[in-house]
Amino acid sequence: MGKCMIIGCGGVASVAIHKCCQNSEVFEGIMIASRTRSKCDALKEKLQPGTKTVIETAQVNADNVDELISLIESYKPDVVLNLALPYQDLTIMDACLATKTHYVDTANYEPLDTAKFEYKWQWAYRQRFEDAGITALLGSGFDPGVTGVFSAYAMKHEFDEINYIDILDCNGGDHGYPFATNFNPEINIREVSAKGSYIEDGKWIETEPMEIKRVYNFKGVGEKDMYLLHHEELESLALNIKGIKRIRFFMTFGQSYLTHLKCLENVGMTSIEPIMYEGREIVPLQFLKAVLPDPASLGPRTVGKTNIGCIFRGKKDGKDKNYYLYNICDHQECYREVGSQAISYTTGVPAMIGAMMIMTGTWKKPGVYNIEEFDPDPFMEALNKWGLPWEEDHDPILVD
Numbered sequence: 001m002g003k004c005m006i007i008g009c010g011g012v013a014s015v016a017i018h019k020c021c022q023n024s025e026v027f028e029g030i031m032i033a034s035r036t037r038s039k040c041d042a043l044k045e046k047l048q049p050g051t052k053t054v055i056e057t058a059q060v061n062a063d064n065v066d067e068l069i070s071l072i073e074s075y076k077p078d079v080v081l082n083l084a085l086p087y088q089d090l091t092i093m094d095a096c097l098a099t100k101t102h103y104v105d106t107a108n109y110e111p112l113d114t115a116k117f118e119y120k121w122q123w124a125y126r127q128r129f130e131d132a133g134i135t136a137l138l139g140s141g142f143d144p145g146v147t148g149v150f151s152a153y154a155m156k157h158e159f160d161e162i163n164y165i166d167i168l169d170c171n172g173g174d175h176g177y178p179f180a181t182n183f184n185p186e187i188n189i190r191e192v193s194a195k196g197s198y199i200e201d202g203k204w205i206e207t208e209p210m211e212i213k214r215v216y217n218f219k220g221v222g223e224k225d226m227y228l229l230h231h232e233e234l235e236s237l238a239l240n241i242k243g244i245k246r247i248r249f250f251m252t253f254g255q256s257y258l259t260h261l262k263c264l265e266n267v268g269m270t271s272i273e274p275i276m277y278e279g280r281e282i283v284p285l286q287f288l289k290a291v292l293p294d295p296a297s298l299g300p301r302t303v304g305k306t307n308i309g310c311i312f313r314g315k316k317d318g319k320d321k322n323y324y325l326y327n328i329c330d331h332q333e334c335y336r337e338v339g340s341q342a343i344s345y346t347t348g349v350p351a352m353i354g355a356m357m358i359m360t361g362t363w364k365k366p367g368v369y370n371i372e373e374f375d376p377d378p379f380m381e382a383l384n385k386w387g388l389p390w391e392e393d394h395d396p397i398l399v400d
């Protein structure tokens with residue numbers, strides 16, 4: 001069917017690449033292009049013998065638009081799947097515009113020096129992508145990603161209007177370390193040490209970090225503490241889902257994680273302000289990343305399940321209605337299949353599916369779109385087929 005260039009070769013990319021190789025009918029060729037070429041080569045060596053997908057590799061600095069343009073021009077992919085870091089979104093979008101190539105990512109752009117997640121920078125590309133006749137699909141991971149697809153599906157099949165959405169992200173996994181992060185520590189800690197916020201009646205309401213706590217009994221996992229966080233899909237869902245009055249995002253954290261994080265914060269280790277150390281400038285959070293366990297090393301040690309989904313409350317045929325859509329994913333099963341734990345798995349699978357939707361022309365409209373703006377049905381079907389089956393509950397326990 002076509003060729004896809006995957007930028008980045010970390011935790012999420014590794015899963016997406018495994019999945020592209022399982023799906024050779026669509027992904028006839030992939031190029032893995034990342035900062036450290038040896039990681040791309042190692043993955044090619046592991047996967048090439050077992051797949052019809054033709055794998056190529058390259059070194060690229062995705063901060064450099066000219067480098068990206070010449071790589072895209074030489075490989076001529078149908079789609080670029082950006083699985084590097086949020087800091088590279090705009091340079092990669094620029095290169096896609098210059099080469100008229102479709103673009104897919106899993107996280108919205110974030111400037112290096114301010115921990116602020118907003119779509120405004122990427123939405124500013126709308127007209128240019130439309131004029132170039134290419135599509136940018138934003139946020140094709142799990143959250144954002146599947147949460148947006150779930151919302152579009154609920155809107156299409158279950159409701160006339162959705163008034164409340166609670167997104168619940170539960171990781172019941174245990175890796176046995178006192179403190180480690182399940183994905184890129186810098187991105188993870190920036191996310192959880194930021195102020196919380198949610199949208200009510202069209203306005204953002206800000207909270208202190210971890211100020212709002214609830215307890216929820218998750219199917220497949222059990223009872224967990226969860227905390228309200230700011231999360232990027234709130235911004236797009238509040239605009240794209242009809243009738244929204246309030247939308248919140250909760251993530252579970254264990255007490256040990258929070259105590260360690262508080263301590264690291266109190267001593268300044270989570271700061272993104274550069275400091276001078278022995279004559280050289282370092283960013284404390286980047287230094288912390290260097291001493292923490294590599295998220296990729298957690299795979300074999302992590303046991304338990306994740307449960308991520310959305311609880312919707314709204315109206316159908318004039319009556320109140322509640323509906324919960326979620327996926328349960330087992331860390332060890334993921335590890336056995338692709339050598340990664342469930343956090344990377346739940347992001348890498350939808351990343352592959354998003355690229356597939358664009359490559360096959362199933363989703364086709366020029367411009368810059370969030371995932372809930374497309375027909376959810378083919379994506380929902382693909383989730384069942386490619387390893388993230390969803391479950392539904394028409395009488396869920398609600399979050400107060």
Ligand code: NDP
Nearest residue numbers: 008009010011012035036062084086107141142143144184
């Ligand atoms: P990793 O840190 O494991 O991987 C990032 C990869 O990008 C690494 O291979 C890194 O190279 C490469 N990279 C970084 N900078 C550059 C650059 N300038 N040029 C080329 N390559 C570069 O991160 P994850 O795999 O955990 O996360 C990937 C993305 O997925 C992030 O944007 C993250 O925010 C997003 N994400 C989205 C989720 C969702 O549900 N929507 C959930 C989890 C993550 P090197 O190997 O040299 O370090």
